[in-house]
Amino acid sequence: xxxxxxxxxxxxxxxxxxxxxxxxxxxxxxxxxxxxxxxxxxxxxxxxxxxxxxxxxxxxxxxxxxxxxxxxxxxxxxxxxxxxxxxxxxxxxxxxxxxxxxxxxxxxxxxxxxxxxxxxxxxxxxxxxxxxxxxxxxxxxxxxxxxxxxxxxxxxxxxxxxxxxxxxxxxxxxxxxxxxxxxxxxxxxxxxxxxxxxxxxxxxxxxxxxxxxxxxxxxxxxxxxxxxxxxxxxxxxxxxxxxxxxxxxxxxxxxxxxxxxxxxxxxxxxxxxxxxxxxxxxxxxxxxxxxxxxxxxxxxxxxxxxxxxx
Numbered sequence: 001x002x003x004x005x006x007x008x009x010x011x012x013x014x015x016x017x018x019x020x021x022x023x024x025x026x027x028x029x030x031x032x033x034x035x036x037x038x039x040x041x042x043x044x045x046x047x048x049x050x051x052x053x054x055x056x057x058x059x060x061x062x063x064x065x066x067x068x069x070x071x072x073x074x075x076x077x078x079x080x081x082x083x084x085x086x087x088x089x090x091x092x093x094x095x096x097x098x099x100x101x102x103x104x105x106x107x108x109x110x111x112x113x114x115x116x117x118x119x120x121x122x123x124x125x126x127x128x129x130x131x132x133x134x135x136x137x138x139x140x141x142x143x144x145x146x147x148x149x150x151x152x153x154x155x156x157x158x159x160x161x162x163x164x165x166x167x168x169x170x171x172x173x174x175x176x177x178x179x180x181x182x183x184x185x186x187x188x189x190x191x192x193x194x195x196x197x198x199x200x201x202x203x204x205x206x207x208x209x210x211x212x213x214x215x216x217x218x219x220x221x222x223x224x225x226x227x228x229x230x231x232x233x234x235x236x237x238x239x240x241x242x243x244x245x246x247x248x249x250x251x252x253x254x255x256x257x258x259x260x261x262x263x264x265x266x267x268x269x270x271x272x273x274x275x276x277x278x279x280x281x282x283x284x285x286x287x288x289x290x291x292x293x294x295x296x297x298x299x300x301x302x303x304x305x306x307x308x309x310x
Contacts, residue, residue, distance in 0.1 A: 001046030002292050004273045006077075008197030010151050010172045011118070013077045015267055015292055017049035017201060017276040018042045018285060023064050024057020028225035032064050034281055039068035041282035043076075045289055051175075051201065051276050052112075053081035053123055054104065055092060059111050066112035079119035079201070080108050081155060083126060083136070096126030101139035105148055117143075121153035121175055125161055133161045137168035144169075153201070159192050171198050173273070178202035180247065180265050180308050181210060181232075181240065190271035199273040205263050205288075206278070207232065210240045213248060213258040217241060246307045256294060259287060264294035265304055 003012040023035040039050070052065045062080060069076060082104040086092045101122075109115060120143060122136055143149040153173035154165060165171050174193055176185045182204065193200050206212050208227060217238050221228040232240060244258060251261040266275040279285045296304070 001048075001289070003048070005199070006119075006151070006201070006273050007170075007172050007193075007199030009170060010199050010273075011077055013049035013201075013274050014047045015274055016047060016263065016285070016288065017051055017274040018047050019203060019276040019278040020050065020052040020061045020065050021056045022278055022280040023052070024055075024061035026057060026226055028222045030280060035064050035279075036068045038279045038282045038285060039065065042279070042285045043072060045286060047285065048075065049077050049079065049201070049274050049276075051079045051203075053084070054108055054111070055081070055084040055086075055123060058086055058090060059107070062108055062111040066114065070113060073114055077118045078112065078114065079121060079153070080112065080117055081121045081123035082108070083123045094124050094126045094128040096122060096131040096133070096136035097129055098131070098135050098139040098142075100129075100131075101136060102142065105143050109148065116147065117149045119151045119153050119173060120149040121155045121173070122157070124156050125158070133157075133164035134168050137165045137171075141169045153199075155203075159189060162192070162196070162198070166196065171196075173199040173201055175201050175203055175276070177204045178266055178272075178275075179204055179207040179211065180262055180304055181207040181243065183305065183308055186269065190269060194271045200271050201274045201276055202266055202272060203276040204278070205266055205275045206259055207240070207262075208278070209233075211244055211247065211258055211262040213244060215241050215244065243307055243310065246310075247304065250300065250303060250307075254294065254296075254300075256290060257287065260291040260294060261304075263288045263291035264296060265301070267291065267294075268296050268301065 140152040151172040155175035227233040
């Protein structure tokens with residue numbers, strides 16, 4: 001495993017991170033024992049960065065990940081999120097208010113079974129209660145002052161929202177979606193983060209499975225799988241499968257798999273600290289580890305980018 005420093009002030013974390021959205025059961029169900037086995041396999045492979053969120057299974061992912069990391073808590077960088085809350089009907093809304101952030105942190109600490117969170121991230125911009133980004137960051141800073149949070153990050157933020165947040169305190173990290181098929185952040189956001197010393201822990205390296213190499217024109221998803229309602233996995237599935245096949249040709253030329261190519265592409269960007277890989281079973285994380293050592297030349301990178309927009 002290789003390790004990179006998170007921004008200008010953060011800790012060193014593994015270049016590949018463990019993503020635990022699936023552990024919450026939002027991908028058509030998940031076995032908790034299999035999640036625990038996946039965590040152990042990741043730890044044995046040198047993975048030190050584990051990312052979860054309350055919204056993943058309405059707290060279930062945090063509980064499972066917290067239990068799986070018991071006994072090694074001080075050896076890992078544990079990240080979770082805030083800003084997505086749910087009511088008695090399990091309807092989720094966005095809330096970045098000061099009071100909500102402090103309350104959510106206490107709930108996450110309890111579910112995770114820990115007395116501190118290494119990296120606490122605002123999950124999505126607050127477009128429901130419309131709490132200003134500065135108010136959210138004041139709450140995050142209070143948690144740092146109280147010793148309940150070590151580092152502060154945001155997820156899915158634009159540059160204007162980052163700038164508002166930076167008025168209050170340094171933002172240690174940004175977590176944006178980033179993959180070969182979703183390269184939008186390359187243009188402005190990644191260079192901005194480099195300039196400001198903000199670490200980047202990108203998610204959806206395989207574009208939620210589209211770059212797994214396992215999909216075809218006939219692939220269908222169960223009703224309780226969020227991908228059954230996602231345009232990239234339904235309406236645009238055929239064109240994305242075609243792109244994946246072209247990318248697989250490049251992967252074969254390098255003697256690697258398509259998922260390894262997808263992760264290697266992300267790690268080639270100098271702004272990236274860690275690429276979070278979604279995990280349902282041990283092989284999902286173990287199979288991409290060789291990507292750490294893959295070097296892609298400029299001609300190959302250009303070819304990959306051309307396929308992405310074809």
